[in-house]
Amino acid sequence: MSAAGDAPHAAATLERVCLHEYAHCVLAFALGAAGFVRIARVLDAAPSAVRYAGAFQMHGALADRDWRIVALAGTLAEWLADDHALDAAAAHGRLAGEADALAASDAALAAGYDLCDVQRCLALLREHWDAVIAQARGRADAVRGGTAG
Secondary structure, eight states, rough: OOTTTTTTTTSSSSSHHHHHHHHHHHHHHTTOOOEEEEEEEEEOOOGGGGGEEEEEEEESSOOOHHHHHHHHHHHHHHHHHHHHHHHHHHHHHHHHHHHTTTHHHHHHTTTOOHHHHHHHHHHHHHHHHHHHHHHHHHHHHHHTTSOOO
């Protein structure tokens, strides 16, 4: 759900972009929606600093609370990858305290989130972590191998 124009989320490492977008995707599927992930190389990036951008396009209807969970999933997955013991209260505080914690598109869809949303999102991410990681790694490998974009 991070659009290529959302700074500072516009360009990042391939692995981080895949993790972020597949967190959105896996949780959307878990909540009853469908969708697809797009990953693309940022063409203006210097060859020595190859960067990527991604987006998750969701199809299907979700309740507002579930939309918020899906929107929060990308950023929370990145933080969870850095600290698997991430506490929901700390994550909630960080989201509230960092103006650019969420990409603009994610922030719009997550509007009105609360601590319960963060707790639920982290619980779902932990429950589906193996799937998030497997899909993210698979896509990163495919992009590196030139078989996906």
